Amino acid sequence: MKFADNLFELYYKHFDTNDHLHLFTQSIIEQLDYEDLCKLIQECTKEELEQMMTTYVLHQLKQKEKKIVSLTHLNKQNDSHLLIYTSQGN
Incomplete structure (x- = not known):
């Protein structure tokens, strides 16, 4: 994809690593x-x-x-709290 190739070139003109590649790409696409x-x-x-x-x-x-x-996971946590609450009530 020519757009990706151009974006790649532009990015590496300004940065040496890909640490900011996601943010850079997202910001360019958001402007379109x-x-x-x-x-x-x-x-x-x-x-x-x-x-x-x-x-x-x-x-x-x-x-x-x-x-x-x-x-x-949340339901399991709520169920265990319910069991604790019920067993304490007995």
Whole structure:
């Protein structure tokens, strides 16, 4: 993707490590408007679109998985508090 190549060049003109790469990339993309984003997507090959969608969907699935694990853990904690409370009441 030409956009990624240009972004890579721009980033490494200013930084020596990839410590700020995520923030740099996010800030550049946030400055693009809807039409700019659509144009970038239209310039992608099918393989690039597949890779982009796969990365996005996997990220979303991992986020949902984290929420489920968090809620499960929270429910287990609440259940144990409930058991402690109930056993103390007897």
